[in-house]
Amino acid sequence: MNRRTGWWLGALAVLLLGGLSLLLYLKARPYQQVIDHGPSPAAQANPYLAAELFLRGRGLAVSHAETLAVLPQTDPHGHTLLLFGERARMTPREVDQVLNWTRAGGRLVFVAESLWDARSQQSHDLLLDRVQLQQSLSKDLKAPAEDLQKDRYPALTKLYLEDEDAPAYAGFDTDFHLDDPHNLAQAWANSAKATHMMQLAYGLGTITVVTDAELWKNPHIGKYDNAWLLWYLSADTDVTLIFSTTHDGLWTLLWRYFAQAMVALLALLGLWLWQVSVRHGPVQMPAPAGRRQLQEHLRASADFLLRHNGQRALLQALQQDVLRRARRRHPGFDQLNVAEQWLALSRLTRQPTRAISQALSPVRNLRLSSAEFCRQVAHLQTLRNTL
Template identity: 25%
Template sequence: MSPRWRNAALLLLALAVGAAAVVWFLRSFERVPEQITLPAYGEPTYNPLFALREALRKDGVSAQSRRQLDLPAMALQPHDTVLMLEDPRQLTRPQVDALLDWVQGGGHLLLQVPAAGDDRPDSPATLLGRLGILPSEVPARCQPWQVAAQERHQEFCSGTRFNLAGSRRIELHWGDGLDDTLAYARLRYGIGRVDVLADMDFLRNGNGATGGLRDIPHRDLARLLLAPNYGKGTVHLVYAVQAPSLWKMVLQRGWPVWLPLLLAMLAWLWARSQRFGALLPSPREERRSLLEHVRASGEHLHRYGKTPLLYDAVRQAFLARLRRRAPLAAALTGDAQAHAIAEHLQWPLARVQSALQLPASQDDTALRERIRLLIQMRNQL
């Protein structure tokens, strides 16, 4: 078979295999749409009452969300509603007075009872103390809640039950009858109302396709709680969630960026630093010069009567250079050598002969003079 026909056969075989694979894939698999609930992003991630606000707006009710209670900005009207998730004991005395004055004029306030036994005071000056609400240390219990044509629900399972001190105008209350603690109560205050709940978990954003206001019983319960001023004014939802600090967010979510940079910086510092010992080199110790050593050795020899050794060392240094510079003169001896050196240096003969003669051991002046002459002769060679 020629190469052309062989290549054509291989191409047809590859096309046939590809067509068979496509047919098998189309027969074995079917395109089916699937709905996937994406995780929350944006405001629902930090506002737990976002779903309640949107539900109220779709029902035609004016609703606003606020992180903290800001009475001047809210400008509360007699038929408004305020729902607070934050601990009422955090409110200041002026805020408590202004809030109760507004309720007394027809406002509707919904509170969540905080946990009992923590470090925050329950003095009579707080909002709970003014209303006579006493958090109980009784363990939390669920309250059954049944809506027609719906499954049986349990509410306030994780909340803090409470008692009411003194004579209060109780319009509604909800308890299981096992003791005098309540899971919910509606109090009349002036011409307004205060709803006290053990917890408000059913009003929060749901998780996935269920929970929160996605459940019909939760929507009915929320509608009953908001009934006094529903549709008459604005509903203010105060969720008071403490926003995480910038450093905490950087540590928790920014580690893919700062961790490699930190490792790179540590590697650079390790490469630039010394491997062993101190970071700075040890200072050099003081060293004496060679001339000082020579001078000290000469003084030592002179002190112990070894001056001929000093003269001989200088004479040998002169003769060593003489052998390199004037080898003929160095080969001679006695007066002939002195005549040759004097002629080479153009010095007086007597001066050269004096320099080549060993001085007396006790004559320091003659020793210095002869050493000086030998050094001069050596330098002139």
């Protein structure tokens, strides 16, 4: 290929590239696209993060904790305590601590956790029982049908304030209802069928009981007047939000991120258990009971007596047997003193007196060696067999 042909090819490539660029310029249109990556790690760790940010934006100082350990250091005056965490393990001492804090001037907002049990006359929610309010299911109530028809928003909870023409609307869970059997509540908020918030004075402070706190979590706080209601309950105070953040355990995390490895590990464990449980060699049949000889029974009986009674009892039994046979062979044996008895036994058995004295001497409460024990038993048996 000569130089002229190369120039023509280069010019053609430039023209094609320029034409393509012009076409893209005329046809391409810039646009913006928002990609939702889901909640941030902070929002996932704190379900009330949006509520905290909203209250801080209204000028309130907000802190959160997982336990009531912060309560002794918290001044009740000008302070709101939001108890939105699990209270199943709340002790009577902690209930007294919270109520004393409220009585001294604090604001307390908590969620009713249990239903009222008419049979036991309690709800097993210590804090709810102490403020003498009761929670039940809305479906058990009998509301007039005409009230439901007149209500434009029957599923929303209405809070009526003085000098306001329209109520504030909140998205409480309408499945639950609060009841005030002793007429202690001074303010409340209802949906078309049930009551979902009650407020009563308690000493120098106030207590607000709600059926749920889901409306103040991140996905729902921006709906209706949910955020405003939370600010209304804690206005002009510092806020401490107490809730427990549950973290996934080790096994849950391992199964979530290493499922294949966990399955392989379980399979290996099963194979190992199967391998160690396999019998090695043929099954040994039990020995027939008829093969045992009299000598084996005697040996087993002697071993049993030795284990349970000891050496001393066996030796004393042999000594008594020797003396009993001596009484039969020698009349008046019991009237003789010990030395005369040993002389009489020496004449009857033709054994030296020293050997007889060693065999019939009182047995000491000491454990003998196997050889010494066998020697004494053999000596006593020789005396007994001779008589």
